[in-house]
Amino acid sequence: MRTERLLQLVGLLRAHGRLSATELTRRLEVSRRTVMRDVEALSLAGVPVYAERGRGGGYALLPGYRPDVEELTDAESRALFVAGGAGVADALGMGQDYATALRKLATGLPQRRTGDIGHALERVVVDPGGWSGSRHQPARLRELMAAVEADRRIRAFYRAASSGWSGRRTLDPWGLVLAGQSWYLVAAHRGRPHTYRVDRFERLEVLDAQARRPAGLDLLATWHELRDTWQQRPSTPVTLRVRADQADLAWRQLAMVLRGPVERTDDGPGHVLLRAPVGSLRGLVGMMAGFGSWVQVVEPPEAVALMREVAREVLQAHPAESTS
Template sequence: MKSDRLLAFLLLLQTHGQLSATDLAERLEVSVRTVFRDMEALSAAGVPVYAERGRNGGIALVPGYRTDVTGLTADEARALFVLLTDRTHADLGLGQAIGSALRKVMAALPEAHRGAADLVSRRILVDPVRWRTGPAPAVDLGDMQAAVFDDRRLRLRYRRGENGEVRTYTLDPYGLVDKAGIWYLVADHRGAPRMFRADRVIFAQVAEEPVRRRKGVELADVWDELRRQIDEAPADVGVVVRVRRGILGWFLRLHQADLAGPPPEAGAAGGDGNSPEGDDEGWAVLELRFRALGAARPLLAFGTDVEVVSPPELREELARVATDIASLYRAE
C-alpha cells in the first residue's frame, strides 16, 4: 500500500467532500476493493474517514476535519506545476512517476486553482541542461509572461546574437523556457517556430489581437523541435586553447558543452596555477568546437588566463575586439 496513494485519497476527500468508491477508484487508478482497503488504513492511522451506504452514499471525512496539505495559495499551486522537461525526468527514471504524481496533486487541488496550475504546466518549462556559456543575466519577463498567459500576440524589438542587428517581430507565443538559467521565449513568427533569448529583448508589448498558435501544438512540442535543431547542428570551427590550471574547473563548468573531447582533470599534476606564462606545466590544452568564430568571443572574459592557440583567424578576431575595448576605455 503506497503512502502517496493514501495521501492522494485524503486530499481528494478534503477537497471534494463525499465521493463514491467508484469515483475514488477512477481518480486514484485503482480498484474499488483497493479503495476500501485504503479507507481502512486511513482509519487505523487516526484519520476520521467513514462510508455511507445507499444511492447517495459514499466515502467522506468527519465534518470539520482538515489537514494543512492543500492549504496552498494560488501562487504555490502554480509553482508546483512549473515542470522540468520530460527528458530530465526520463534521465532520472521518473518519466511515468512525475505524470502520475501531478495528476494526483491536480485532482486534490481546490477547483479555483486547477485552471491556473494546468495553464502554467503548458506555458512554462525548465530545461536544466546547460547550452550556452556565461552567467545567467537578469531579465524582465513581465510583458512576455503576460502575453503567454493572456493568449495574446506579442510585439518585440530584439537584438540578434549573430551580428547584433536589431529587428522587430510580431509573434505568437507558446511559452517561456528556462534553459540552465537562461530564459527563452518560444513563439511562432509567421507560422514558423522560433526562440528568442529574453536578455536580448529591447522592448516587448502585448498586442490586442489573440494569439494564433498552430492547432494542437504545445510548448513542449515546439521546444523539443527547436532544441534538437541546435543540439544536432554540426559545430564547424575547431579551437585549441591553453587554460591556466588554476581556473580549469571554472572554465570547464562554463564550456563543458563546447569540448571536442574528454576534459582533463582540474587537479592533474603539473600546476598550481602560479607557473610562469611560458611554462606549459601550469596550463591545460583543450580542444573546443564552436558553430562560428563569433560564438568563441566569450573566451575573452577569461582575460590572460585563457589563450587561443588556433585557428589564426580567431586569434586575429579576438585581438581586434580586445583592441576596440581598450580604445573605448583608454583615457583621453
Template sequence: MKSDRLLSILLLLQTRGRVPAHELATRLEVSVRTIYRDVEALSASGVPVYTERGRHGGIALVPGYRTDVTGLTADESRALFILAAQGAHAALGLDEALGSALRKVMAALPEPHRPAAELTSRRILVESSRWMGPPPREVDVSALQDAVFTDRRLRIRYRHSGAGKPRTYTVDPYGLVSKAGVWYLIADRRAVPRLFRADRTQSVVVTDAPVERRPGIELADVWAVLKRQVEKRPGGIAVTARVHRSRYDLFLRMCGNSLIEHPRDDGDSEWITVRLGYGVLGAARMLLPFAEHLEVLEPPEVRAELARGAAEVVSLYAGTPRARP
C-alpha cells in the same frame, strides 16, 4: 510499487477526468492489461471507478468523487517543499498562493512525514542566479503570463541583442519558460518557433485574433527544439589550444560551451590541451582575456587573429585616452 501506481491512477483520473487506458499505460510505463487490473483493484477497495468502451471511452471516476493527498510518500512530500525554493513562483506573483498550498499539503500529510517535509524547507535552498552575474533587470512577467493564457495572438515590441531600436512582431504563444533565472516567451512567428527574452520585451498587446498553434505541438516540444538550436554551436573552425591549470576551471566556465570534445586531463600536467569550435574567425577573440595562461596551437589563422586583437588592445592603451568621460 503497485500502491504508488494505484495512487497515480487515482490522481490522474481526478485531475484529467476520463482517460484512455493506453494513455495511462504510457504515462505509468506499464501494459494496458496492468492498467485494467489496477482499475479492478481500485474498484474492489471502494473507489468509484468505471470504464467506458468505444472511440471516446476510457477510465473515469464517478462525478464528484475526490480524494486527498494522504497517500504521499516521504520523498514526494519533501519534493513539494523543495519546489517552493525554486523562485519561479515569485516572478509569477504566486508567492502567497504557493505558501497557502503548502500549508494545506502539510495539514493533509501523514503524521510521520510532516517533520521531514518541514525540515526540508529549512535545510534546502535553491538559488537560480549565477555567481558574479549582472544585476537582474526589472521584468513584468505577470503581463506576459496573463497574455499567454488568453489563447489569442500577441503583438510584441521586442529589442534584439545589440539592436538600438525594438521591432514589432505578431506571434502565436505557447507559454513561458524560466531557465537559469531568465524568463523567455516561447512562440511561433509564421509557424516558425522563436525565443523572446522577457527582459527585452518592451510591450505586449493581446489581439482579437485566436492563436494558431501547430496541431499536436505543446510548449515542451517547442522548447526542446529551441534549446537544441541554441546549444548546437556552429563549429566551422576547429581550434586546438593549451590552458594553464591555474586558469582551467575559469576557462570551463567561460568557454565550456565552445568545446567540441571533452578535454583529457591526467591531473599531473601543468598545461591541459583543449579542442574548441567557432563559427567565425573573430569569435576566437574571446580567448584573449586569458592572456599568457592560454595559447592557441593551431590553426595559424586563429593565432594571427589573436595577434591582431592583442595589437589593437596595445595600440588602444599605448597613448592617452581618445575621449574624456
C-alpha cells in the same frame, strides 16, 4: 528551525485536538512567547487555529480541519505545478502562491511526514542566485508570462546577439523555457517557431489579438527540436591551453558560444587543454582575451590570428599616456 516547528505545531494540534501553552512549550522545547508568536504566524497564514481561555483551555484547530488538494486555489495550483521551485515561482510572480500551496499540502499530511518534510527543509537550500548571491530576472519576463497564459499575441522590439539584427516583430507566444540560468520564449513568427532570449526583448506590447497556437502542441518537444537545430549549425573546433586553476571559469565562459561538448585533457604541470566546437570565433576571442596570459588559443590558425587582431585593437583603443 522555525519551518519544522510550525509544521510540528500543526501536527500536534491535529493529533491531540487541544493543547495548553504549557504543554506546547514542553513538547516544542521553546518559550511560551515563542509558542504565541508561532500561533499568530499560523493564523496569519490562514491556518484556523484559535485560543480557548479558562480551565482546560489552550490552543486548537477548528474541528475537522485538514487541508488537502481540493483546498488549493487556482493560483496556488498553477504555481505548484508550473513553477517547479521557489526561485522560478518568484521570478514568475507566483512566490506567495507557491509558498501557501506547499504549506497546505504539508499540513494535510500525517504528523510523521510533516516532521520529515520540515526536517529536510531546514537542511536543504536551493539558491538560484548562485555564488554571486543575485540572480538577474529579465525585465520582460512577467509580461511575457501574462501573454503566454492569456494566449495573446505580442509586438516586441528584439535584439538578436548572434546576427546583430534588431527590430520589431509580431509574435505568437507558445511558452517559456528556463534553460540553465537563461529564460527563453518559444514563439512563432509568420507561422514558424523560433526561440528568443527573454533578456533581449527591449520593448513589449501585449495585443488583444488571440495568439495562434497549434492544437496539441508539445512545448518541451518543440524546444528540444529548436535547440538541436541551433546546435547543428556550422561550428568551428577550437583548442585552448588554459591555466588549470582558471579552467572551470573558462569553461563557463565558453558556454555562451558552444555548439557541443567540451573535452578536457591535462597538458603538463598547471595547464589543461579545452577542445570544443564554437559558433562564433569573434565571440570566443572576445571572452578569452579577458583572461590575458592565462588562456592561449592554440587552434585553429584563424582563431589565433583573430586573437592577435583583437589584441591590436585593444592597444589602439587604449594608447599609453604621454610621459612628456
